[in-house]
Amino acid sequence: SQQGEEDPQALSIQEGENATMNCSYKTSINNLQWYRQNSGRGLVHLILIRSNEREKHSGRLRVTLDTSKKSSSLLITASRAADTASYFCATDSGTYKYIFGTGTRLKVLA
Amino acid sequence: GAVVSQHPSRVICKSGTSVKIECRSLDFQATTMFWYRQFPKQSLMLMATSNEGSKATYEQGVEKDKFLINHASLTLSTLTVTSAHPEDSSFYICSAEEQGRGGGYTFGSGTRLTVV
Numbered sequence: 001s002q003q004g005e006e007d008p009q010a011l012s013i014q015e016g017e018n019a020t021m022n023c024s025y026k027t028s029i030n031n032l033q034w035y036r037q038n039s040g041r042g043l044v045h046l047i048l049i050r051s052n053e054r055e056k057h058s059g060r061l062r063v064t065l066d067t068s069k070k071s072s073s074l075l076i077t078a079s080r081a082a083d084t085a086s087y088f089c090a091t092d093s094g095t096y097k098y099i100f101g102t103g104t105r106l107k108v109l110a
Numbered sequence: 111g112a113v114v115s116q117h118p119s120r121v122i123c124k125s126g127t128s129v130k131i132e133c134r135s136l137d138f139q140a141t142t143m144f145w146y147r148q149f150p151k152q153s154l155m156l157m158a159t160s161n162e163g164s165k166a167t168y169e170q171g172v173e174k175d176k177f178l179i180n181h182a183s184l185t186l187s188t189l190t191v192t193s194a195h196p197e198d199s200s201f202y203i204c205s206a207e208e209q210g211r212g213g214g215y216t217f218g219s220g221t222r223l224t225v226v
Contacts, residue, residue, distance in 0.1 A: 041219060042116070042218055042220045043203065045215065099156065102152075103153050105151070
C-alpha cells in the first residue's frame with residue numbers, strides 16, 4: 001500500500017502547548033499537503049509544500065519536509081481547544097491522485 | 111475561494127436500493143474530481159478519479175459496477191452506490207482542484223451513508 005503513515009495516531013495536549021505530528025511516505029513526491037478534519041465533516045486544506053521546499057508557515061502552523069527521509073511534520077503552536085480534530089497528510093507523486101496518511105487525532109484540552 | 115458542494119450530507123437507505131451522491135464545484139470548473147471513502151476513525155481511501163466526458167478511473171479493489179461515477183459536466187460528478195449493502199455504510203467525500211489555483215484540493219463536506 002502506498003498509504004503514508006502518521007504518528008502519533010492520537011495526541012492529547014493542554015491548551016497553549018505545541019502539537020507536533022509527523023508523516024512518513026514511501027515514494028517520491030511532487031508535493032505534500034496537510035488537511036484537518038473535524039469529526040464527521042469534510043476536509044479543510046491547511047498547507048501545501050512542494051518537494052523543493054523545506055519549510056512553510058501559515059499563522060500558527062509550521063510544516064517541514066525532508067525528502068531524503070520521506071517525511072514531513074506539522075507543528076501547531078499555542079494550541080487552542082478549537083484545534084481539536086484529525087490531521088492528515090496527503091502526497092502527490094505526480095499523478096494528481098493524492099494518497100492520504102493514516103491521520104493523527106489531536107485533542108486539545110481547555 | 112473554491113467551493114465544492116456535496117449533497118446529500120446524510121442518507122439512510124434500505125439494503126438493495128441505490129443511492130446517488132452529487133459533487134459540484136460551485137465557482138470553478140473541474141475536469142477532474144476524486145472520490146474517497148472513509149471508515150470511522152480511519153484515513154481516506156481513494157476510490158476513483160472522475161474525468162469529465164470520459165470514463166472514471168477506479169483504484170484497485172473498487173468495484174466499478176457497484177460504484178458508478180458520472181462526470182457529465184465541468185462542475186458536476188456523481189457517485190451512485192448501487193444495490194447498497196450494510197458494508198457500504200461509510201463516509202464518502204469528493205474533491206476537486208481549481209485549474210491554475212495550485213493551492214490544494216477543495217473537499218466537499220462529505221456524505222454519511224447508512225445502509226440498513
